[in-house]
Amino acid sequence: MTQKDIAVQVRGLVKHFGETRALDGVDLDVREGTVLGVLGPNGAGKTTLVRVLSTLIRPDAGTARVAGYDVLSQPRALRRVIGLTGQYASVDEKLSGRENLYMIGRLLDLSRKNARHRADEMLERFSLTDAAGRPAGQYSGGMRRRLDLAASMIGRPAVLYLDEPTTGLDPRTRNEVWGEVQRMVAEGSTVLLTTQYMEEAEQLAHELTVVDRGRVIAGGRVDELKAKVGGRTLQIRPADPAELPRMAEAVARAGLDGIAGATPDEAEGVVNVPIVSDMQLTAVLGMLAERGFLIAGISTHLPSLDEVFLAVTGQKASSAPAPHDRTDALQEAAA
Ligand SMILES: Nc1ncnc2c1ncn2[C@@H]1O[C@H](COP(=O)(O)OP(=O)(O)OP(=O)(O)O)[C@@H](O)[C@H]1O
Ligand SMILES: [Mg+2]
Numbered sequence: 204m205t206q207k208d209i210a211v212q213v214r215g216l217v218k219h220f221g222e223t224r225a226l227d228g229v230d231l232d233v234r235e236g237t238v239l240g241v242l243g244p245n246g247a248g249k250t251t252l253v254r255v256l257s258t259l260i261r262p263d264a265g266t267a268r269v270a271g272y273d274v275l276s277q278p279r280a281l282r283r284v285i286g287l288t289g290q291y292a293s294v295d296e297k298l299s300g301r302e303n304l305y306m307i308g309r310l311l312d313l314s315r316k317n318a319r320h321r322a323d324e325m326l327e328r329f330s331l332t333d334a335a336g337r338p339a340g341q342y343s344g345g346m347r348r349r350l351d352l353a354a355s356m357i358g359r360p361a362v363l364y365l366d367e368p369t370t371g372l373d374p375r376t377r378n379e380v381w382g383e384v385q386r387m388v389a390e391g392s393t394v395l396l397t398t399q400y401m402e403e404a405e406q407l408a409h410e411l412t413v414v415d416r417g418r419v420i421a422g423g424r425v426d427e428l429k430a431k432v433g434g435r436t437l438q439i440r441p442a443d444p445a446e447l448p449r450m451a452e453a454v455a456r457a458g459l460d461g462i463a464g465a466t467p468d469e470a471e472g473v474v475n476v477p478i479v480s481d482m483q484l485t486a487v488l489g490m491l492a493e494r495g496f497l498i499a500g501i502s503t504h505l506p507s508l509d510e511v512f513l514a515v516t517g518q519k520a521s522s523a524p525a526p527h528d529r530t531d532a533l534q535e536a537a538a
Contacts, residue, residue, distance in 0.1 A: 212233075243415055249414060294350050385407065435479070440473045451467040
């Protein structure tokens with residue numbers, strides 16, 4: 204991979220807030236024209252990362268380049284090529300939705316005509332046309348979020364940061380946002396997206412980075428991560444659903460190497476067997492055939508991203524926040 208293909212390059216990034224190591228040596232790359240999903244529990248450092256990459260705060264150590272610009276030495280140039288939707292809405296409450304977008308377009312050096320045109324286009328895309336003339340202060344939470352997203356996309360940024368873009372949105376609006384993100388990527392943007400929703404990561408991200416306590420603890424393509432956690436579920440469908448309990452028991456008691464158990468799922472009409480190898484798969488099916496079970500279908504499933512997340516973040520001995528983190532969380536909640 205050449206340097207040129209990398210839109211966002213982060214090496215050894217460190218950021219402290221007092222005792223808290225919000226970023227503790229983060230490395231990551233986002234390839235041009237792709238979406239990197241950054242997953243992590245509360246307080247993992249996701250927003251801090253986005254803020255460093257947006258030049259809103261300075262790192263204590265490490266380097267970060269965005270579209271070739273260095274966050275520390277070229278902040279102005281860098282800001283011109285990025286779009287940001289922060290975790291908390293940042294629209295001007297006194298201005299209407301249309302005025303907010305127009306103003307941002309003008310700040311980005313669009314002509315009056317282009318700024319107007321682009322504002323209307325984004326209002327339309329985010330279903331805000333009807334509310335366009337109302338002050339943003341009167342918008343619902345979901346409407347503000349959509350206005351914020353529209354604002355971050357108005358200048359067709361080369362690199363777009365979305366910090367939990369769909370938290371608090373209803374399912375229909377969430378789908379709308381996903382569609383717009385995909386459209387931006389199709390038009391050539393690179394996206395760094397933080398999210399708590401595994402479904403969102405599955406939908407949008409080409410690659411994932413899991414962070415916890417300021418460190419990258421796992422990364423790769425979605426299927427790679429799933430494979431890394433290890434294990435699949437073998438689902439066996441007996442021709443006769445009445446055979447389910449007997450089949451499950453046969454698998455569980457056969458004493459096959461590494462097969463610890465089997466669970467009948469009456470609703471789905473299958474027996475679920477956790478396996479880790481093709482050899483086990485073959486052994487289970489061979490044993491069932493030998494014992495005269497008639498099998499109507501089989502399939503194997505990788506773990507869900509939820510299971511992956513639990514596996515990689517849950518392996519930390521204490522997942523409870525450290526005392527100072529808890530204070531921060533309380534302060535945040537009180538704010
Ligand atoms: N301005 C600040 N001052 C002090 N501590 C901070 C500040 N910003 C972040 N932190 C702390 O840094 C750590 C990382 O916070 P950050 O907001 O980056 O997490 P996050 O992954 O975005 O979490 P969430 O999922 O809750 O949004 C937390 O312990 C947080 O309390
Ligand atoms: Mg955050």
